[in-house]
Amino acid sequence: MEATKKIRVLQTIRQGKIGGGESHVLDLVRYLDKGLFEPVVLSFTDGPMITSLAKLGVPAHVIHTEKAFDFKVWKKVKQFLKEQRVDIVHVHGTRANTNVLWAARSLGLPVIYTIHGWSFHDSLPAWNKKARILAEKFITRRTRLNITVSDSNHETGVREFGDFKSLVVKNGVNLEKFNRFGEYPDIKALYGIPAHHLVIGYIVRITEQKDPLGMLRAYARVCANFRDLTLLMIGEGDLKDAAVQLARDLGISDRVIFDNFRQDVPAVLNAVDIYCLPSLWEGFPIGVLEAMAMAKAVIASDVDGTREAVEHEVTGLLVPPKDEAALVAAIERLIHDRALRNTLQENAGRSVKANFDVRDMTHKIETVYQQMLAPL
Structure with a gap:
């Protein structure tokens, strides 16, 4: 009997340093059902996250850029997607999205965009905030699905873009790692x-x-x-x-x-x-x-x-x-x-x-992946 083909999901994020979004990606690939999914990670800078992924046995790659909309790397990203035989592209954050979206769409791959907080905020100069709103509006309309991590972020998208749609999946925490009853060094x-x-x-x-x-x-x-x-x-x-x-x-x-x-x-x-x-x-x-x-x-x-x-x-x-x-x-x-x-x-x-158990969050995202590739 032929084994069921696993779904190859690319998780892509702007940097290899450990922050909130990077912790989210690490936990997501850790808890994905490996009987159904094959995770691959693309980061746009190196850092401790890459080392952590290696310890998990998850393939991790770096195509270096520290810019949004860096068209110089888009062809490299497209070639990478072909080589990795990716089925779904899951981007985390604005910068990663702007540097993967063209390549994924040109190959007909579905793109899921998780917004870990909007790139625009009130402390920016008015022109910069407006430019970022336009950029977010542009990319959110060209993904297959947007995921917001809070009701507040969803509501902000609706207020700023008008017809914005997203699925709210709130972040979770790794309760095995963050164990209040564990033993720790002093x-x-x-x-x-x-x-x-x-x-x-x-x-x-x-x-x-x-x-x-x-x-x-x-x-x-x-x-x-x-x-x-x-x-x-x-x-x-x-x-x-x-x-x-x-x-x-x-x-x-x-x-x-x-x-x-x-x-x-x-x-x-x-x-x-x-x-x-x-x-x-x-x-x-x-x-x-x-x-x-x-x-x-x-x-x-x-x-x-x-x-x-x-x-x-x-x-x-x-x-x-x-x-x-x-x-x-x-x-x-x-x-x-x-x-x-x-x-x-x-x-x-x-x-x-x-x-806020990360395993519950992961199950919700697994369901999204399966629905994304389900026949109509």
Whole structure:
């Protein structure tokens, strides 16, 4: 009896560094049913994700570009799709889409576009925001299916494009990896953090979107009232140097520990008491889900998909974006109120287990793949 042909799905993403979208891709290919699907990954830069994929036994390739709409690589992408005998192309993020869409469509391949947060936002100059809206409108109308990771992102697409359609599939978290009951190395001891210190975690790209400078200014105000605190800022990005300098200027360098991205995020989270994500905008923040899975008290901005992940006063605290006073008040409230902190932690752990298991997310996407190739 002839074996059923597996569906070859290309997952493509803009970079090999580990971020929210890249974690999503890693978990998706990890949990796809290998009896039905053969995943292949194309990234447009090298990085730790490529190494992680190799450990999973998933073929990963790099065609280097750091530009959107880089027509110089389009023919290479087309040749790559032919060589890989791809059945479905699943693109993650705007830049990857703009550099794969032409090649896939020219070969008659169905394209699924997962929007991990829109590329346009209010902090951009008006002309740039308008250009990005037009670009997103153009590419979303030329895919077979759009997937948004939050109801908020779907609603934004409808508001900006008019006839936008998408399937909402919210992100999930790997509960085997982010196991609140696991055993982890002592990260506090590794960084020389006193055992009695309460640790505030900021584990994310250090970019404008994540408002690292606002985080530091708020933390400095908290430090004026509380002694036994350490802020752990783990990440990289174009504001890293500015953040290090601001910590010096604020006189809190001895109470902030900076480090680059680590592969052992569960161990880092295990050392954290309060996780902060003061983003200006989000898709559906995987970092928040990871912190909640590890039963951490979360403080996050009341934006986009974040408010769909965190229920205010139940699984975490939400504060307005760019409101440092509100962030200070939320941090101080959780420092003072251990009972509330414990309640939020327990509720967060239960919520993620019930609602945001990456295996459930993967099953939904597997169904999409099968429907995509089903005969009419």
